[in-house]
Amino acid sequence: MLAASALTNADWYLMRSSGVVALVLLTASFVLGVATFRRWRPMELPRFVTASLHRSVSLLAVVFLAAHVVTAIADPYAVLGLAAAFIPFLAGRNAFWVGLGAVSLDLFIALILSSLLRARIGARAWKTIHWTAYLSWPLALAHSFGTGSDAGALWLRAVGASCVVAVGAAVVWRLAAPRFKHLEPRAVSL
């Protein structure tokens, strides 16, 4: 009976786990983005390594975000239609917190599309969208703590706190960067 229950709720479990992993990957992408700006070189490797990791981790986050969204739509209890996954505050349950997730998702989609179309939209517009898309991380964090089934669980709080510490450290590191010309960000496509 337990096995039958697990299979019945498999999409619910997958939705929750993929959401947590997507948050961790978004955090890693955020930190690597800052590291790219700082021209960080892990183990004296070439600089393109950091940018490549930033790009691939972001794309991996897209995969897990897609899994999170698809399973959320498939879950009848979540009452999340296809439109509510992309249009904020339309969800039938926890509309505000789910809406924050939708905004975060939209920003991430804009980030991907702008990176794919970077040659057409120009570096200035691309950079504006790219920096704006960094807002998707705090929105995703608020979404996970506001509406997640595990919002009150200690393990999720620990994961969230770790993400906050990582991003906070990266932001401090970024703000401490000297404003030299050679530290200006180069265009890094996603």
Add this chain to the structure above:
Amino acid sequence: MRTPRTSRTQSAPDRNRGSRFVRHANRQTAVAAGVATAVLAGAIGTGAVSGTTPTSSTTSTTGTSTAATITKSSSSATTSESSSKRAASTSTVAAASAPTTTTSTAVASSGGS
């Protein structure tokens, strides 16, 4: 006179090393993320971590007593809000579908005797 190949030649090993590192890191990250998702989903499903299963989803329609269903629902009170609501939602359905003839049968039988 041929010019010596300097920077380009010297940076080639570095580029190869960097490319290998990126490929390796990408593979490791993807595998780690996939394994983490599966393990976490399993942990949630088996109740190894808190806020887990809607316990009354295992409600059997053979349970005739509404009181039994309520007991199951209250046993999930320690889970998070969503889990409780989900469990309550499921138990409500179970209660609605449960046969209600138990009490009346008892009354009828007691009246008969």
